Amino acid sequence: MPELVFFSGTMDCGKSTLALQIEHNRSARGLVGMIFTRNDRAGEGKLSSRLGLVTDAVEVGDGADLYAYLVDHLSQGRRADYVIADEAQFLAPEQIDQLARVVDDLDLDVYAFGITTDFRSKLFPGSQRLVELADRVEVLQVEALCWCGARATHNARTVGGVMVVEGAQVVVGDVTGSVDEIGYEVLCRRHHRRRMTAATARAAALSPDVLPVSSG
Numbered sequence: 001m002p003e004l005v006f007f008s009g010t011m012d013c014g015k016s017t018l019a020l021q022i023e024h025n026r027s028a029r030g031l032v033g034m035i036f037t038r039n040d041r042a043g044e045g046k047l048s049s050r051l052g053l054v055t056d057a058v059e060v061g062d063g064a065d066l067y068a069y070l071v072d073h074l075s076q077g078r079r080a081d082y083v084i085a086d087e088a089q090f091l092a093p094e095q096i097d098q099l100a101r102v103v104d105d106l107d108l109d110v111y112a113f114g115i116t117t118d119f120r121s122k123l124f125p126g127s128q129r130l131v132e133l134a135d136r137v138e139v140l141q142v143e144a145l146c147w148c149g150a151r152a153t154h155n156a157r158t159v160g161g162v163m164v165v166e167g168a169q170v171v172v173g174d175v176t177g178s179v180d181e182i183g184y185e186v187l188c189r190r191h192h193r194r195r196m197t198a199a200t201a202r203a204a205a206l207s208p209d210v211l212p213v214s215s216g
Ligand SMILES: [Zn+2]
Pocket: 146, 147, 148, 149, 150, 187, 188, 189, 190, 191
């Protein structure tokens, strides 16, 4: 039976690497995948992993109908044996419904990969719809670690290394070295709640305020 599977996790948990692995294993068996993505760090129409692997993909725009796209693709006599949707947290809920219809009406497996919650620890709408519709949700357990060494379960957005909790839900980070650049960091829940990133923890450790009081 074809399935809609949601592989979920934090940033840096290896989702895109697993997506590329699934694609590699299936194409090695002669299968042809339809790969959708949105806002990949490598740019439009790319699926890339932090480990440096990259493949071409179809960039999903606002309002694109993924079901109609596949029907059109297949009716032109082209192949698609399965579907990968990376960065699925950025898809609209309707687009997730379209992926479920691809499974049910076109009999194709759909593997969706996405971050579950945003930098405010709220569900992305696309991820929420996946949790609601998926046949299976697989929580990836590649150990993304907080700076303290605990398992990282939350995504923080940083501006110049300082955690922020307000702003648009989707801002693609770009770590270039400027002072006010937007970045992302994975944290354990404790440090997400305390808004303590690696940079602020380092600054606090260097600050005289928090050095142990000497008894002399
Ligand atoms: Zn921590």
